[in-house]
Amino acid sequence: MVNRPKIVGMAIGVVLVAWSGLLIAATSSAWGEVPTAPSLLPPSAAPAFSPHDPSTGPHNPAEAARRFEVGLRHAMARDLAQAVGAFRAAISLEPGNPFFHYNLGLIYGMQRRLDAATTEMRTTVSLKPDFSAARFRLGLLLETAGRYEEAVAEYNASLSGDPIGWEAAAARERLARVRETLQAKREAPAGP
Numbered sequence: 001m002v003n004r005p006k007i008v009g010m011a012i013g014v015v016l017v018a019w020s021g022l023l024i025a026a027t028s029s030a031w032g033e034v035p036t037a038p039s040l041l042p043p044s045a046a047p048a049f050s051p052h053d054p055s056t057g058p059h060n061p062a063e064a065a066r067r068f069e070v071g072l073r074h075a076m077a078r079d080l081a082q083a084v085g086a087f088r089a090a091i092s093l094e095p096g097n098p099f100f101h102y103n104l105g106l107i108y109g110m111q112r113r114l115d116a117a118t119t120e121m122r123t124t125v126s127l128k129p130d131f132s133a134a135r136f137r138l139g140l141l142l143e144t145a146g147r148y149e150e151a152v153a154e155y156n157a158s159l160s161g162d163p164i165g166w167e168a169a170a171a172r173e174r175l176a177r178v179r180e181t182l183q184a185k186r187e188a189p190a191g192p
Contacts, residue, residue, distance in 0.1 A: 064094035068103075075107060083107050098127040102134050109141070117141055125157075132158040136167045139174060148178050148185075 071086030087104040094100065105120030121138040124131060139154035155175040159168060 060093045064090045064097065064100070067093065068100060071103070075103070080107050080111055084111075096127060098124045098131060098134070101127065102131070102137075105134070105137065109137070114141055114144060118145070125154075129157075130161055132161065132163050132171075133167055136171050136174075139171065143174065143178055148182050151178050152182070 067086050067090040071083045071090060074080070074083035074086055084104065084107055087100055087107065091097070091100045091104065101120045101124040105117045105124060108114075108117035108120060118138065118141045121134050121141060124134040125138060128134070135154050135158035139151045139158060142148075142154060143151040152175060155171045155178065158171045159175070163171065
């Protein structure tokens, strides 16, 4: 028998690898050089989904997984509008799945819909607070919006625990740059 959650988890990993560097690439011109080689979270590190809360809407994990897989195919084909529709359909059926929100946030980032991307990353970290990749992406989005104090908090959160891979190195680099920016703002003379 096929283990559907494991297949979905592996598919999510593929999207993480394929798209995690792309959100950075979409906004990196404002930051200079940012690593673009994403790392894959092993399936055993995939977080468990939140239990279903009946007040959040219908719960149909099998159909949600099917819709998510359709979204992955659209994302891989760079049909971002269709990917958004499929991911939103999956979320409507299983709103407590942090990976669905994370991937939708990545696609919104690719579309340069930064407010929507920020909302999805916030939802992701509310569902799975130790999801360091989502915290890192949220930090990038907040930094882009000039919300430096919040970006510092998210970069720090992404480094808590046992961060691994290029995202940890990038988070440390971004954290240092944002702190320098904040320090420069504090030291800047007041305007006339």
